[in-house]
Amino acid sequence: MSNPAIKVVVVGNGMVGHHFVEQLIEQDIGAQITVLSAEPRLAYDRVHLSEYFSGKTADDLALTTPEHYQELGVAFKTDAKVTHIDKVAKTVTTEQGEVFAYDKLVLATGSYPFVPPIPGHDREHSLVYRTIEDLEDISASAAVSKVGVVVGGGLLGLEAANALKQAGVETHVVEFAPQLMAVQVDQGGGRLLRSKIEELGVRVHTSKATDVIEDGEKHRYKLCFKGGEELETDMILFSAGIRPQDALAREFDLELGERGGIVINNQCLTSEQDIYAIGECALWNNFIYGLVAPGYNMARVAASHIAGGDLAFTGADMSTKLKLMGVDVGSIGDAHARTPGALSYVFENQPEGVYKKIIVDADKKKLIGAVLIGDNSEYDTLLQYALNGIDLPKSPESLILPAGAGAAPALGADALPDTAVICSCLNVSKGDIIASIDAGNCDLPSVKSCTKASSGCGGCAALLKSVVDCELEKRGVEVKKDICEHFAYSRQELYHLVKVGEIRSFAELVSKHGKGLGCDICKPAAGNILASVWNDFILSSDNVGLQDTNDTYLANMQKDGTYSVIPRMAAGEVTPDKLIVLGQVAKKYKLYTKLTGGQRIDLFGARLEQLPLIWDELLDAGFETGHAYAKSLRTVKSCVGSTWCRYGVQDSVGQAIDIENRYKGLRSPHKIKMAVSGCTRECAEAQSKDVGIIATENGWNLYLCGNGGMKPRHADLFATDLDTDTMIKYIDRFLMFYVRTADRLQRTSVWMDNLEGGLDYLKEVIIEDSLGLAAELEAQMQHVVDTYECEWKVAMSNEASRKRFRQFVNSKETDSNVIFVQEREQIRPATEQEKQELGVELV
Amino acid sequence: MSSSSWIKVCNVDDLVDNSGVCALVEDKQVALFKLAGADDVYAIGNWDPLGKANVLSRGIIGSINDAVVVASPLYKQHFCLKTGMCFEDDDVTVPVYATRVEDLHVFVQVAS
Numbered sequence: 001m002s003n004p005a006i007k008v009v010v011v012g013n014g015m016v017g018h019h020f021v022e023q024l025i026e027q028d029i030g031a032q033i034t035v036l037s038a039e040p041r042l043a044y045d046r047v048h049l050s051e052y053f054s055g056k057t058a059d060d061l062a063l064t065t066p067e068h069y070q071e072l073g074v075a076f077k078t079d080a081k082v083t084h085i086d087k088v089a090k091t092v093t094t095e096q097g098e099v100f101a102y103d104k105l106v107l108a109t110g111s112y113p114f115v116p117p118i119p120g121h122d123r124e125h126s127l128v129y130r131t132i133e134d135l136e137d138i139s140a141s142a143a144v145s146k147v148g149v150v151v152g153g154g155l156l157g158l159e160a161a162n163a164l165k166q167a168g169v170e171t172h173v174v175e176f177a178p179q180l181m182a183v184q185v186d187q188g189g190g191r192l193l194r195s196k197i198e199e200l201g202v203r204v205h206t207s208k209a210t211d212v213i214e215d216g217e218k219h220r221y222k223l224c225f226k227g228g229e230e231l232e233t234d235m236i237l238f239s240a241g242i243r244p245q246d247a248l249a250r251e252f253d254l255e256l257g258e259r260g261g262i263v264i265n266n267q268c269l270t271s272e273q274d275i276y277a278i279g280e281c282a283l284w285n286n287f288i289y290g291l292v293a294p295g296y297n298m299a300r301v302a303a304s305h306i307a308g309g310d311l312a313f314t315g316a317d318m319s320t321k322l323k324l325m326g327v328d329v330g331s332i333g334d335a336h337a338r339t340p341g342a343l344s345y346v347f348e349n350q351p352e353g354v355y356k357k358i359i360v361d362a363d364k365k366k367l368i369g370a371v372l373i374g375d376n377s378e379y380d381t382l383l384q385y386a387l388n389g390i391d392l393p394k395s396p397e398s399l400i401l402p403a404g405a406g407a408a409p410a411l412g413a414d415a416l417p418d419t420a421v422i423c424s425c426l427n428v429s430k431g432d433i434i435a436s437i438d439a440g441n442c443d444l445p446s447v448k449s450c451t452k453a454s455s456g457c458g459g460c461a462a463l464l465k466s467v468v469d470c471e472l473e474k475r476g477v478e479v480k481k482d483i484c485e486h487f488a489y490s491r492q493e494l495y496h497l498v499k500v501g502e503i504r505s506f507a508e509l510v511s512k513h514g515k516g517l518g519c520d521i522c523k524p525a526a527g528n529i530l531a532s533v534w535n536d537f538i539l540s541s542d543n544v545g546l547q548d549t550n551d552t553y554l555a556n557m558q559k560d561g562t563y564s565v566i567p568r569m570a571a572g573e574v575t576p577d578k579l580i581v582l583g584q585v586a587k588k589y590k591l592y593t594k595l596t597g598g599q600r601i602d603l604f605g606a607r608l609e610q611l612p613l614i615w616d617e618l619l620d621a622g623f624e625t626g627h628a629y630a631k632s633l634r635t636v637k638s639c640v641g642s643t644w645c646r647y648g649v650q651d652s653v654g655q656a657i658d659i660e661n662r663y664k665g666l667r668s669p670h671k672i673k674m675a676v677s678g679c680t681r682e683c684a685e686a687q688s689k690d691v692g693i694i695a696t697e698n699g700w701n702l703y704l705c706g707n708g709g710m711k712p713r714h715a716d717l718f719a720t721d722l723d724t725d726t727m728i729k730y731i732d733r734f735l736m737f738y739v740r741t742a743d744r745l746q747r748t749s750v751w752m753d754n755l756e757g758g759l760d761y762l763k764e765v766i767i768e769d770s771l772g773l774a775a776e777l778e779a780q781m782q783h784v785v786d787t788y789e790c791e792w793k794v795a796m797s798n799e800a801s802r803k804r805f806r807q808f809v810n811s812k813e814t815d816s817n818v819i820f821v822q823e824r825e826q827i828r829p830a831t832e833q834e835k836q837e838l839g840v841e842l843v
Numbered sequence: 844m845s846s847s848s849w850i851k852v853c854n855v856d857d858l859v860d861n862s863g864v865c866a867l868v869e870d871k872q873v874a875l876f877k878l879a880g881a882d883d884v885y886a887i888g889n890w891d892p893l894g895k896a897n898v899l900s901r902g903i904i905g906s907i908n909d910a911v912v913v914a915s916p917l918y919k920q921h922f923c924l925k926t927g928m929c930f931e932d933d934d935v936t937v938p939v940y941a942t943r944v945e946d947l948h949v950f951v952q953v954a955s
């Protein structure tokens with residue numbers, strides 16, 4: 001370029017100012033850019049500022065770094081507030097007196113929090129919520145406060161309230177208007193939002209105007225409201241709206257709006273040639289956009305204009321979708337139905353806390369607005385209707401009524417980022433798997449052997465498969481759902497074949513529908529299916545060879561070939577007498593004793609030949625098998641509940657015992673875990689289980705499809721305030737539907753995410769019985785419940801199966817390679833080295 | 844092979860169809876397998892060289908293409924019952940022993 005480089009000075013390095021820098025560099029006109037920032041750091045993500053309270057650091061939030069700007073050739077100064085513009089000389093001057101010349105000046109000074117001039121507002125512990133420094137002050141203040149008040153119940157105020165709550169102070173929100181989020185949400189939505197937020201423990205005070213802030217009696221301050229009421233607090237957070245930062249424009253004669261804001265045209269130019277304004281300081285068509293996306297749009301337009309392009313800013317959509325304290329809130333277009341002739345449809349489900357409203361034009365042809373509280377699943381669809389002027393269906397209400405909910409299914413494996421670690425044992429990420437597929441590995445086994453994924457503990461097998469399947473499908477490879485080389489069927493298909501064909505053995509299944517001898521994949525899967533369909537004894541001579549060693553010997557094999565024994569201890573309840581028996585047995589057989597994560601006791605180090613002796617004693621004492629070895633119900637964890645706990649509202653232990661006894665032994669595609677908590681404090685961590693139950697004043701809230709483990713997932717709230725009978729019905733239907741339709745080793749969460757329609761679909765099937773299957777599912781479950789037998793009891797009463805529990809068919813010797821040493825007064829397996837030192841001959 | 848002897852180990856009905864048992868033959872742990880409806884008895888070492896424990900008799904029998912295999916119950920590698928070869932790792936094999944059945948007795952031949 002022959003012209004000297006054009007000098008561009010950007011005042012303010014907020015989100016929009018930074019975006020402008022990136023956009024201008026992309027224009028590639030060799031501009032010489034200087035950034036002047038009043039803050040002590042370069043741009044950061046203000047939109048996610050609140051995450052600072054959930055552990056993000058300033059570095060995590062940073063949008064750029066000094067090194068990055070240097071690389072781009074961008075000059076910058078922090079702590080450099082601009083105080084002077086000379087429009088004639090075309091220079092700006094900072095507080096420190098430094099002068100910078102410009103050809104083009106861009107004002108991206110953003111906005112500042114508005115603090116209402118209430119007498120007494122400007123004291124210590126009286127704060128705002130805008131910058132990282134503000135957040136540091138809030139943390140410091142919260143640490144020495146018990147009660148906090150947020151003044152302002154808008155979007156930001158509620159975010160601020162959440163931050164205070166997380167900081168552990170009792171939180172109040174004071175709002176001048178009669179409802180929360182008055183800008184985005186209508187009255188009905190505001191009412192529901194309020195009740196949801198109060199449920200979370202935040203106190204809301206609407207229609208309250210604060211007259212004065214005085215010294216408090218119990219707490220630091222006292223807010224006195226018009227009309228005489230008072231509220232005491234230790235700290236005050238003002239979030240009463242924002243004001244455009246237009247001080248420079250005011251002082252140096254750029255055109256301003258009546259109520260502030262730097263007036264700009266469609267090119268983002270101010271009243272002064274060569275001076276642009278973008279972001280929250282700019283007023284376009286008499287409107288300030290308080291969102292980041294319109295600001296980014298302005299940045300793009302200004303950069304294009306400087307580079308000679310012809311982009312124009314013509315307004316922006318203010319629709320928003322967000323989660324406030326875990327509550328979905330969506331607002332689209334004309335949420336208040338202010339358009340003349342506008343008509344609205346409302347759906348409200350108070351028990352579940354869902355409010356949906358759509359606003360349509362007078363002809364009922366176009367969607368012009370919407371409000372969603374408690375459930376944003378239709379947001380994307382509604383927004384498409386509104387933005388693109390798509391003709392509405394004949395009955396527009398179908399868009400928000402539950403039956404017509406055509407929500408897109410969750411994306412499952414596809415939704416994971418490439419950085420997601422799939423196999424944590426061998427640290428294989430989704431990106432590694434994709435790379436391996438790109439390198440020509442076109443099926444699961446070759447991806448496995450190339451990446452080594454799933455060759456550790458194997459816990460990731462199902463996830464790995466769904467990632468590989470999904471990637472292959474994307475590449476147009478037809479994915480065979482075949483369970484293994486012996487059957488050209490998926491688990492679900494095999495299930496149907498067994499049930500419909502009344503097949504009762506693996507031999508029959510493989511001769512009719514498969515080939516070869518089977519393997520360690522299809523045999524246990526078939527054993528599991530046969531068990532869940534017929535509930536026959538899994539060690540009958542037909543079935544015995546099908547089982548993994550854990551199932552065969554009804555115990556969990558450990559690394560040295562010994563087993564661990566876990567008797568059932570429903571809900572974690574145990575009598576002193578039974579506890580003593582466990583201690584005696586452990587002592588007698590010299591077993592290592594440890595509590596499991598599922599509230600029961602695990603006895604380790606039992607040799608094969610000891611298992612029957614141990615179980616004879618346990619059965620005698622009234623124990624039964626805990627099924628810890630099986631793909632089936634593990635435990636129903638419980639807290640102590642209303643019987644003992646000061647807070648409990650229902651008998652969680654009793655409920656957990658009943659449920660554990662009902663579903664024990666049910667064979668399923670993967671292990672199933674459940675828990676029951678006696679109140680919302682959730683001490684049993686029920687929301688991390690496949691089936692989680694939390695007591696309420698009126699009954700039980702049911703959560704489904706959560707799990708802990710490698711990829712933890714919270715359970716989804718499925719139904720509220722159920723009575724016990726209804727809840728058991730729902731769980732019966734849920735479990736049987738899962739047993740019938742899930743893939744091998746697919747946990748409930750992944751299964752649900754892969755069902756088209758996801759949670760909503762599941763609700764239809766289970767609550768509304770949309771498939772007409774409910775009665776059958778319940779009957780099938782009842783059959784399993786009625787035919788339950790303790791497998792250890794059956795095994796011990798049968799000579800043939802007792803005989804299987806011996807190390808050698810021809811000798812009473814024991815396995816000489818099983819060697820224990822002492823540690824913390826118990827046994828543990830000796831290491832290789834210790835064995836060598838002890839002179840044990842291997843093999 | 845020098846002198847190797849046939850040793851009577853157990854009765855045929857001590858074996859379990861489509862599954863394994865372990866026998867102690869001259870201080871060696873030998874895993875014995877029998878398929879349903881077939882007379883052959885397979886014998887390999889019980890020691891899993893990858894899992895490092897005496898467990899192969901407790902694995903699941905299956906087939907990979909035409910080969911009859913057992914899957915280790917510890918980490919699921921497959922061993923061929925005829926050759927002792929590990930399918931997942933060419934460098935690994937387990938010993939294989941000859942067997943015969945006479946008068947419902949199972950004999951195993953181990954090198955002495």
Ligand SMILES: Cc1cc2nc3c(=O)[nH]c(=O)nc-3n(C[C@H](O)[C@H](O)[C@H](O)COP(=O)(O)OP(=O)(O)OC[C@H]3O[C@@H](n4cnc5c(N)ncnc54)[C@H](O)[C@@H]3O)c2cc1C
Binds near residue numbers: 038047279295322
């Ligand atoms: C807690 C919080 C949550 C939010 N959540 C959302 C959301 O979910 N979605 C959404 O779209 N928007 C959200 N916003 C709004 C969004 O952050 C703003 O729209 C966006 O940051 C505006 O960018 P900006 O660059 O115009 O202003 P700012 O980010 O405010 O940047 C302006 C910068 O200019 C500096 N400056 C001012 N005057 C001068 C001067 N004279 N000299 C030098 N520098 C100066 C300021 O110090 C500041 O650093 C949220 C805002 C907050 C505070």
Ligand code: HEM
Binds near residue numbers: 459
């Ligand atoms: C070889 C594999 C595994 C074995 C042998 C095993 C064994 C066990 C056993 C015996 C328990 C105690 C449960 C009880 O009381 O019945 C347990 C608990 C648990 N396991 Fe595993 N497990 C294995 C793999 C996994 C994997 C892959 C995950 C994660 C995806 C996992 C997650 C858990 C969790 C979260 C608990 C605690 C349960 C609770 O708090 O309710 N386990 N495991």
Ligand code: SF4
Binds near residue numbers: 457
């Ligand atoms: S018990 Fe511990 S070591 Fe074993 S698989 Fe589970 S998390 Fe891993």
Ligand code: SF4
Binds near residue numbers: 639640
């Ligand atoms: S969940 Fe509730 S009832 Fe149960 S222990 Fe915790 S506080 Fe008590």
